[in-house]
Amino acid sequence: MAETKEVATRQPDALQREGRRPELVLRPATDIFEDDDGITLQMDVPGASKERLTLQVNRDRLDVDAEVRIDIPQDMEPVYADVRSTRYQRTFALSGELESDKVDASLKDGVLTLRIPKRPEIRPRKIEVRAD
Amino acid sequence: MFSSLTGFEGGLFEDFRRLQEEIDNLFDQWPATTGVRSVARGTFPPINVGATPDHLEIYLFAAGLDPKKIELSMQQNLLTVTGERELPPNEAVTYYRRERFTGDFRRVVTLPEDVDPDRVEARYRDGVLQITVKRKESAKPRTIQLN
The missing domain is CATH 2.60.40.790 (Immunoglobulin-like)
Incomplete structure (x- = not known):
């Protein structure tokens, strides 16, 4: 007597569902400071190079996306890993007084520095007190 | 790179690792081997x-x-x-x-x-x-x- 027993059913959309799993990304450690003329962000993105870095400013939103590219021999097996992703991603909300179209970016030794100037009209002014 | 390097990124392993990390934090005093x-x-x-x-x-x-x-x-x-x-x-x-x-x-x-x-x-x-x-x-x- 032949008997069929179903041991497992493959979900038809199993592959797609796997693909939709949010990608594991690294959130780069960031220092942010402000002076009279603007705001500076400094981010640790070790392993990222200029060619694999994307900065996007959309209204008041600044997106940083960088890919890690390091030299890995073909036949290497993993032994230990603190870093478990190849991608840095972080989003910052900017405020209106910043000139988001004038962001200056530089990358050196895995440190990304972003400088965002303030609009000239809102920079603090020294007000002189006249003595009459 | 490290997805291929580690081979255990994402998937069940990653879920398990997160869970383990949470448990580790929860039971900080747990007499686990360090x-x-x-x-x-x-x-x-x-x-x-x-x-x-x-x-x-x-x-x-x-x-x-x-x-x-x-x-x-x-x-x-x-x-x-x-x-x-x-x-x-x-x-x-x-x-x-x-x-x-x-x-x-x-x-x-x-x-x-x-x-x-x-x-x-x-x-x-x-x-x-x-x-x-x-x-x-x-x-x-x-x-x-x-x-």
Whole structure:
């Protein structure tokens, strides 16, 4: 007597569902400071190079996306890993007084520095007190 | 890169690791075994280690270092990396966030017994310190001819 027993059913959309799993990304450690003329962000993105870095400013939103590219021999097996992703991603909300179209970016030794100037009209002014 | 390097990113393994981390944090006092030279997660700089049949690659993700201030030493199979990253606070500005590590660091990695402490190379590029340690010839798998 032949008997069929179903041991497992493959979900038809199993592959797609796997693909939709949010990608594991690294959130780069960031220092942010402000002076009279603007705001500076400094981010640790070790392993990222200029060619694999994307900065996007959309209204008041600044997106940083960088890919890690390091030299890995073909036949290497993993032994230990603190870093478990190849991608840095972080989003910052900017405020209106910043000139988001004038962001200056530089990358050196895995440190990304972003400088965002303030609009000239809102920079603090020294007000002189006249003595009459 | 590390998706292929580690092979356990995402998927069930990642879920399990997260769960384990949460449990670890929850039961901090739990009498679990701790490696004597292991460090808490999140210690600067993060390290990845990979192995091939004839060498080991150690990657330290340490951005913005002065290569002259990095010190490497090998004692048997113990690799020690020390250095400093000074980020002196700027008194003239207002800080909103200071997340980046500043100060002295030291990481010790226990490598397999078969490494050759005399054949170590290191280079620093894009904020990653990559150290290559050769393994001893005698430790490599050999083909033995049958007579």
